[in-house]
Amino acid sequence: MSEWVDLLVFKTWWSYAEEANTWYAFCYRTFNLVEAVFWILFAGLVLRRYRAQRNSTLELWYSFTFFTFGLTDFCEAQALTSWLIWIKLANLVALLKLRAVVIRQFYPQSELY
Numbered sequence: 001m002s003e004w005v006d007l008l009v010f011k012t013w014w015s016y017a018e019e020a021n022t023w024y025a026f027c028y029r030t031f032n033l034v035e036a037v038f039w040i041l042f043a044g045l046v047l048r049r050y051r052a053q054r055n056s057t058l059e060l061w062y063s064f065t066f067f068t069f070g071l072t073d074f075c076e077a078q079a080l081t082s083w084l085i086w087i088k089l090a091n092l093v094a095l096l097k098l099r100a101v102v103i104r105q106f107y108p109q110s111e112l113y
Contacts, residue, residue: 008082015079032077039070055106062102065095 016029043066050059072088103110 009086011082013080013082013085016077029077032073036070036073036077039066039073043067043070049107053106056102058098058102059106062095062098065091065098069095 014028016025043063046059046063046066050063053059069088069091072084072091075084076088
């Protein structure tokens with residue numbers, strides 16, 4: 001049983017070690033850092049749209065989920081662990097559900113965010 005707990009919660013799948021810097025580690029880390037910046041930019045765009053339109057406080061939660069997804073990518077740039085994967089999955093589900101509601105109800109013409 002503890003093997004499953006270790007695998008599903010505590011296992012480290014990848015970690016960045018500066019002294020063992022390979023091309024894969026460089027690309028993986030750089031991709032996650034760039035991706036994190038984009039998620040946080042989307043959070044800012046959603047927040048800006050909310051400030052202009054003020055349709056629903058759901059937009060604040062939508063912006064927050066973009067922001068927290070960006071934070072998880074900053075964490076992933078350092079290490080990918082099982083618990084982080086679960087957090088990213090939960091965050092992604094919340095992000096997609098909020099997106100569906102916000103876009104459908106308030107911005108049906110929008111296709112990006």
